[in-house]
Amino acid sequence: xxxxxxxxxxxxxxxxxxxxxxxxxxxxxxxxxxxxxxxxxxxxxxxxxxxxxxxxxxxxxxxxxxxxxxxxxxxxxx
Numbered sequence: 728x729x730x731x732x733x734x735x736x737x738x739x740x741x742x743x744x745x746x747x748x749x750x751x752x753x754x755x756x757x758x759x760x761x762x763x764x765x766x767x768x769x770x771x772x773x774x775x776x777x778x779x780x781x782x783x784x785x786x787x788x789x790x791x792x793x794x795x796x797x798x799x800x801x802x803x804x805x
Contacts, residue, residue, distance in 0.1 A: 736788040740795060744768050744777075747799050756784050766791035 733756065741754045750771025759765050759780075766787040768777040779794050781787035 731785075733784050733788060736785065736792065740766075740768060740788065740792050743792070743795050743799070744770065747795075747802070748774055756787060758784075763787070768795065 737754050741751060744751045748770050752771060753769040756764060756766045762780050764781050764784045764787040766779050768791060777791065777794060779787055779790035781790050
């Protein structure tokens with residue numbers, strides 16, 4: 728299998744968040760001069776934004792995916 732691209736990772740995070748939270752406005756990445764790469768999932772009304780950072784864009788997306796999965800696991804335990 729070919730290596731995953733950042734676009735593939737963004738699509739995966741979008742599917743995860745859409746499946747669990749419902750309304751997803753935005754999933755993306757940008758470079759912040761003081762922090763480094765920032766991945767962000769902007770959810771619909773009633774939810775906060777989820778963010779994660781990393782040294783590379785791929786790291787930031789992996790960290791955001793991990794964070795989303797942890798939230799989903801925690802929510803499913805309740």
